[in-house]
Every structure is written in structure tokens, then in C-alpha cells.
Amino acid sequence: MAVDKMIWKIILDIVVLACVAVPLLVIYLSAEPYRRGYFENDVSLMLPYKEQTISEGLLAGVGFALIAVTVLIVEVVRDKQGKNVGEKFLCASRIPGWVWESYTTIGIFTFGAACQQLLVNSAKYVIGRLRPHFFDLCRPSPAAGSDISPTTYIQDYSCTNPMADLARQTDMKLSFPSAHASFAMYTAVFFIFYIQVKGKWRGSKLLRHGVQFAAATGAWYVGLSRVVDHMHHWGDVAVGFAVGVLFGAIVFVYVLKPKKYGIPGSWETTQPQMLPRPVLAR
Template sequence: MAVDRLIWKIIIDFIVLACVGIPLLVLLLWIEPYERGYFEDDMSLRLPFKPQQISIGALAISGFVIVISTILIVEVVRDKQGKGIGEKFLSGSLIPGWLWESYNTIGIFVFGAACQQLTSDLAKAVIGRLRPHFYDLCNPSPTGGSTSSTYITSYTCLSTAITESQKKDMKMSFPSSHSSFAMYCAIFFVLYLQVKCKWRGSKLLRHAVQFAAVIGAWYVGLSRVVDHMHHWSDVAVGFAIGAVYACLVFKFVLKPKNYSALPTQWEEPPVNNTLPRAALAR
């Protein structure tokens, strides 16, 4: 019966991931963003078009590789030190405890990543905010006459270099999904290390690694503004989405145990330097 429960747990996990992943795929491939207008004198839309420093593919690969490899290494080390959850039975076979714990943690991490990405991409499609390089990339021509104070809702792109994918992408500035995903990975990584990793060899090493993760996510967001891909407010909201999802998923979905209360091989027991009192004579 226990075997059946584990198999059903895995099947249900993949079904839930598919329920989040399929709408995300639909948004990316088939949903057109809202056709938002603009003011002709809006200088925030007249920045030059620049190639982006960090593509979404490179960011996704980096984030998943860093977090997943960290989870695997930490769980293997904990299992070797006797701090794992013990072996599990699946279809009559023994599964190492570190593998099952890694599966749970990685699955929850991926689930949270898909949820925050769906939140960001849904907002992009609904809001339809134009990117800062809108004028340079599109070279819009209003349909009908207009003045500098007219809110233009109907226009055509005169630029011959723009592609259909760029026409769609230029309307998806708010919020920054790069910033959201980067901050989600960074905060989840920080919380995971804080709970699972303890080492008396250095007080600051763990915190230095955590700081590096946050700074990496911070740089990703700043690069989106420097590359004229987003307005600063897009990046700020993206950071907020990623951080909130990371905290909620880690706290209420992963529900990590309080490992700090457990004895570890890395921590030495306190030394009692007081001498025993002499026994009182009866």
C-alpha cells in the first residue's frame, strides 16, 4: 500500500506541474498581449534598441543548474553524515533517502518557479506595457492625425527590420520576468542554505554565498534597465513577485523542518568547565 501511495504521489505531482505549465506555454505561444496606446511626447519610450546582455534561456539554465545542483550536493552530504530521511520503497526497490528528499525539494522549487513565471507572463499579456525602445524598434505611425498630447491607440510600425515576434515582445514590458525569476531563485537558494547548511569552519562563508546569489539577481534586474528592455518599475515589481513566491513556497509548500534544533556533526557540544560539587555529608 505504501508503494502505491508513493507512485500516486509522483503521478499527482506531475499532473499539478502540467496544470501550471500548460497555461504558461499557451501564454507564450498563442496569447497576444493587450494593444496598449501611447502618448507621442512620452520620452520614456524613445530609448535606443540594444541587444540584451542576458537572454531568458541563459538565465533559466543558470538558475535551475545552480539551485538543483546545490540541492543534490547538500542532500548527498547530509545523507552521508546520517542526517537523511532514510531509504524509501518504490515498486519493491529501495530508493536512497537523499534521492527522495532531492526529488521533493526540486519538484517544489520547479512548481514555484512555474507559478511565479505564470504570474509575470499573465500580467504582461493583460497590461501590455510598451518597452522603452518602442519608438526605435517600431517607428510607429499613428492612424489618422495626432498631436503631442493625443493618446494614440491605433498605429502601424514603419520599421522594416522588426519581426513579428518583436512586435509582440515590445508590448510585454510589465513586469520583468527576468527579474522575477532571478529573485525567486536567489531567495529560494538563500533560504535553503540557511535551513540545511551549517558549518563551524567559517561563520561568514554561508552568508557570503547567500549574498552572492542576491547580488546576482540584483544585477539581472539592473541589466534589464541598462539594456532598455524594461522601465525601472517593471524590474521593481518583478523583484517583488519573485521574492514573495520564494518565501511562500519555501515556508508553506516545502515546509522545512527546524534543522537548527537537531545535533549536527559540524557543531561541537558545549564544554562544561565547572568542577562538580563535593557530595554533602549526611
């Protein structure tokens, strides 16, 4: 019966993850963003087009690799120190505790990342905010007969720039919020919390905090690069950061539930110490 429960737990985890990942994939492949218009004198849309410094693939690869490698190293070390959970059994095979803990942590991180990206990308397509390089990339031409003036809101237009293929025309409407900033900050917050709870080393007082600061700085740089590359307005990045921090904290504290690790003084309330009976009798 225990083996059956373990198998069903893994299957259910995969199904739940798929329920979040499939809608995200559908949005990427078939959704059409809201067609937002523009004003002729909108200076926030007049920045030159630039190639992005950090691509989605690079960011995702580095983020998942950082979490996976960190979790594996920490869990193996904790297992050597006898601090991990007991062994598990799957199909009559013994599963080391560090393997199960790694699976749980990486799986929960992946689930949170999928939820965070689904929320952010659905907002992108609903709002359809134009990127700062809209004029340079699109070179919009209003439809014939449109009333053109600095105060006219133009929603019926076509792109005349040969570079503005269908994929770029879709992408230039996905400015708000920044998915790069959101994922980077989500990864950094999850990493910082995980290291704080489980990555303790007595060899140095500041090593752990230095690594945490480096992760936060990396996420900060990703957000700043999106503004420098003219891919987002500063408000898009700010909201992306806020979503990432919120999801990172919620997923770690309420989904991963670090209090189960039983680490004294971390995340869990302790029972008040009882006074000796002679003292109570006074």
C-alpha cells in the first residue's frame, strides 16, 4: 500500500504540473495579445530597437540549473551529516532520502515557476502594452482615412518595417509586466530562502549571506537589462519584481513548508519553556 501511495503521489504531482504548464504553452503558441493603440507624440515608445542581452532560454537555463545544482549539493551534504529524512521505497526499490528531498524541492520550484509565468504571461496578452521600441521596430502606418493628430488615439494601423515579422509584431505588444524580471526575482527569493533554512555552514559567518546577495544582485541585473535593452518600461520591471518576490515567498513558505525540516529557530514557533515546579509553587 505504501508503494502504491508513492506512485500515485508522483503521478498526481505530474498531473497538477501539467494543468499549469499546458495553458502556459497554449498562450505561447496560439494566443493573440490585445491590440493596443498609440499616440503619435508618445515619447515612451520612441526608443531604438535593440537585441536583448539575456534571452528567455538563457535565463530559464541558468535559473533552473542554479536551483537544481544547489538543492542536490545541499541535500547530499545533509544526508552525509545524517540530517535528511529517512529512506523511501518505490516499487520495492530503496530511494535515498536526499533523492526524495531533491525531487520534492525541485518539483515545487518548477510548479511555482510555472504558476508565476502563467500569471505574468496571461496579463501580458490581456493588457497588450507596447514596448518602448514600438515606433522604431514597427514604423506604424495609420489606416487610410484615419484622423492624424498629436491627440488622436490610433488603433487601426499596420507595420511597414520589413523587420517586423509576425513574431516580432506579437512580441512588441507584450511589455507589461516583465516575465524576465518576475522569473529572475522568483528564482532569487526561492534560492535565498532555501539557503537560509538548509544551507548552513559553520566555516564562515558571511559566506551564505554573500551568496544570497549575489543571487539578489543577479536578479536585479536581469530587470535592469530589460530597461537598458528597451524591452520594457521601468514600471513593467517593477511589477515583475513584485510578482517574483510574492511567488517566491509564498511557494517556499506555504508549498514547500520548510518547518517540516525541524531546524531549531527557523520558520516554526517553539513551545514556551515550562518553569520548574518549585518556582511555580512559590
